[in-house]
Amino acid sequence: MFFRNEIRKVLRFPLFWVMIACCAGLNLFVITDGMSYERIGIQAVNEYVRTGNVPSYDEYNVCVNYDEVKESAYDQYYKDFDIMAFKADIEKMFVTPHSAVAQKIIDRNYQKAEARVDEIRQDGEAYDCYYPGVTFSLHEMLYDNLFLLMLFELALIACFMTAYLMKYEEFYDTHQNVYATKIGRSIVFSKAAASAVASALAAFIVITVSVICFLIVLPQSWNFLQSSVSAAMATERRGMVQYPFITWERMSQLRYLLRVCAVTVGYTVTASLVTFVLSFISKNAYINAVLTAMLYFALYVAAAVLPGSNPFGFVLQFTPTWGMLNVPNWFMEYVLNPYMSYPGYETWVCLGWQILAAAATLPLWRYFRRKGIN
Amino acid sequence: MTVFVKWRKEWKILAGEMRRYLRPALLIIIAAFGVLWYSLYGDVKVGQRHDHGWCYKLTVQYKERFGKTLDRSERDAIRQDYAEFRQELDCVVEKYLGEYGIHSQRDYEMVCEAGLMGTDSEYYEEAVRKYGLDDLVKLYEKCAFGFPYNHPFRSLEDKEQVYKGAMITFDFLENLDVDKYYEQERQYEDWRYRPVPESVPRMKECTASGELSTMRAFYMPDVEIGETFGRWMMFVWIVCAALAVPFLTRNRVSCVQGQQFASKIGKAILFRQLGAVLLLAVLVNVIIWSVFCGLLFNGSYGLAPLLDCPIDVGRTWDAHWYDMTFLQYILRMIVINSMIPSMVLTCALFLTTCFCKNYLTAAAAAIPTYWLIDQWFSILDFYPMFRPRLAFPLLFSATLLVVSVATALILQWIRKRDYVI
Structure with a gap:
């Protein structure tokens, strides 16, 4: 009963729907702006593959080179690709030295990546692609632009809704009645559950609208969804390097997208639970929201400023902020982020911090249960 | 009250x-x-992040020597300093890379650019003629990856780049025709970057004395x-x-x-x-x-x-x-x-x-x-x-x-x- 009432409070709060609408609107703008140029080229590729006709636009020589790119992509990216040697070169050029223990763990993770590269070479996955990644950068557009923005939007919504719900009684000045008894105080658990569900609902709505819009704007999106993430032709430039996306298991773009959506909802719920924990030590909803934002920022800064040789590198990047920033490289390895390159990183960060929030709730709940209410 | x-x-x-x-x-x-x-x-170390601080060091050094602005004779003195520095740099290149056939800073630049840009480099043919294609690749790796960032040679390399930038600035100012420059900039595609007609008198005012702010010479x-x-x-x-x-x-x-x-x-x-x-x-x-x-x-x-x-x-x-x-x-x-x-x-x-x-x-x-x-x-x-x-x-x-x-x-x-x- 409490849960139902609590969730009604959120669903009746106009700001909840206004924020969802604004976030969805912003995402639609990002998608249409990002795809406005690529759309014509993708349409041209589709026409060429279907009919063999090269469109008349001079600049879309991607069609003329399409067969050549498709044929040569495997030789260029997979034939002689030694991921361990590549990693060693990158570490020499760009990455500061790691501690001995960290280096050992990284090397062990990359042995798994090496096995995965062999698997891609053998089972034909390397050939399974439709659009040249270097030309259209669809992975970057979808995950580095859209999903990265969505993660922070949804974290903001989750933080605000949880703060609102947790301080609802103080705001309407009913806390002295509600928190006068133990049963009344146990309402906070219903609030936690309600805010988690509301955050998940907001995430579901925003993600659904945004992804559907993306698939509508992308011409013949089914061709994109069916192809493999690790295909040679799908390779895109990522920062200073350009090499294939080596996922930890075989995944089509559709499966990859669905997994990213699911984990995004998980991160949103994590933000809600972190805000819930901090609400016990916050005087009002504003301070609650500010403390959550500062915690996320502090987690980012801690890993960003400490040197690579710090032995806590793995721990410092096992945080929701870095998990969210790494969204373009979820479910795959990325040589410039070795501390986040292991199977299940993104999922374990999400779950781990939810467990941490649950564990932190116990002593705080005891404190809250005994606190005098003024 | x-x-x-x-x-x-x-x-x-x-x-x-x-x-x-x-x-x-x-x-x-x-x-x-x-x-x-x-x-x-919060880093406020302006001008010292990329080049071992040479932008800043040279600016302060020449301000102490010549004052707030540099006239033609002072810029010529800086050109002379640069020429002498190049000769010192050639000795250093000879010391570190002489055994590989690279005897001067010019050779070093030639190898680095040809190795990095390949046939797009203007030095490519000359470098291939002098060192051969196979050796050129190995030499490039030696030059590009052989020295870590804090190696003394890297610091001198950065100093040379800073001097070179200053020479370009000096040449630009001394060969400047404001009216022609204005017409050229008016052709720029993006309208936000086109100067307005009013800017011509102001540009002439800033460049009339023929002097250059010392602060602007190096960075x-x-x-x-x-x-x-x-x-x-x-x-x-x-x-x-x-x-x-x-x-x-x-x-x-x-x-x-x-x-x-x-x-x-x-x-x-x-x-x-x-x-x-x-x-x-x-x-x-x-x-x-x-x-x-x-x-x-x-x-x-x-x-x-x-x-x-x-x-x-x-x-x-x-x-x-x-x-x-x-x-x-x-x-x-x-x-x-x-x-x-x-x-x-x-x-x-x-x-x-x-x-x-x-x-x-x-x-x-x-x-x-x-x-x-x-x-x-x-x-x-x-x-x-x-x-x-x-x-x-x-x-x-x-x-x-x-x-x-x-x-x-x-x-x-x-x-x-x-x-x-």
Whole structure:
């Protein structure tokens, strides 16, 4: 009963729907702006593959080179690709030295990546692609632009809704009645559950609208969804390097997208639970929201400023902020982020911090249960 | 005396309103945020991040030797210094790379460029002729990867690049024809980067003496400082916004409004609250920019020696409409780009949150307000030379006038309304 009432409070709060609408609107703008140029080229590729006709636009020589790119992509990216040697070169050029223990763990993770590269070479996955990644950068557009923005939007919504719900009684000045008894105080658990569900609902709505819009704007999106993430032709430039996306298991773009959506909802719920924990030590909803934002920022800064040789590198990047920033490289390895390159990183960060929030709730709940209410 | 008593009473009310936010817990949160921000973005070492500090070292060295500006003879003396340095550098290259057949800095540049750019390099054919294709690849790897970043040779390499940049600047100034340069720049595709006709007399004025600001010869700290300044400005604005957002909302959230705002005189407290929050914004600006200036001017790479250098002597497309020294430029940026806009932002947030019933709605309304104010002031101050002389001052003044009038009207309207804010 409490849960139902609590969730009604959120669903009746106009700001909840206004924020969802604004976030969805912003995402639609990002998608249409990002795809406005690529759309014509993708349409041209589709026409060429279907009919063999090269469109008349001079600049879309991607069609003329399409067969050549498709044929040569495997030789260029997979034939002689030694991921361990590549990693060693990158570490020499760009990455500061790691501690001995960290280096050992990284090397062990990359042995798994090496096995995965062999698997891609053998089972034909390397050939399974439709659009040249270097030309259209669809992975970057979808995950580095859209999903990265969505993660922070949804974290903001989750933080605000949880703060609102947790301080609802103080705001309407009913806390002295509600928190006068133990049963009344146990309402906070219903609030936690309600805010988690509301955050998940907001995430579901925003993600659904945004992804559907993306698939509508992308011409013949089914061709994109069916192809493999690790295909040679799908390779895109990522920062200073350009090499294939080596996922930890075989995944089509559709499966990859669905997994990213699911984990995004998980991160949103994590933000809600972190805000819930901090609400016990916050005087009002504003301070609650500010403390959550500062915690996320502090987690980012801690890993960003400490040197690579710090032995806590793995721990410092096992945080929701870095998990969210790494969204373009979820479910795959990325040589410039070795501390986040292991199977299940993104999922374990999400779950781990939810467990941490649950564990932190116990002593705080005891404190809250005994606190005098003024 | 009556006026004095009245102002004293006003000041007490203002101070009381400000004290609501100058509490230990809040100051600790702001300080913690400041420490985090500084760790990540607070680096104020302008001009020393990429090239072992040679931009800064050479600028200070030549300012001590030649003064604030460089005339033709002084630039020739610098050219002479560069030639002598090249000869020293050739000896160093011979020492480290002579065994591989690279005997001079020119050979080294040839190998590096040909190895990196391949057939696109103008040195490619010469390099292949001299070293052979297979050996060229190995030599390139030796030159590019053989020396770690902190190797002494890398430092000299950076110094050479800094000198080279200065030579290009000297040649540009000495061969400059302002009218032809203006016509060339008018062909630029993007209309935002085309200079206006008014800029020709100003460019001629800046280059008439034939001298070049010493500060501009080796690097442009006033341009580079823009990035550092932007990050600190963002921190100031975030703190001002964070303080302004709950200010008015607290009236509604707490239980005082029934009594406080039951009368017009009681509602007049709104004007004092606005005054208090604006004073807080000024205080935040003064404290943070004082820290910024302290870090910028002091220390082994402090910019104190360059503060009296004129920034527009010898400048063309990026000159400002009014002559300034570097110190005046920094103060202008602090006041015009940060302090006044942050007060406008504070005002705008104060008005936006007038109509919000709780903190979260106020915080949610603050985000687009912040973004709009930021965008507007970025547009206003975009490349001053590319608009008529009076465009920026007029638009800036109009913005302040509009915000002030809007604030006064809205507060008056609130005061005259029946109770419920």
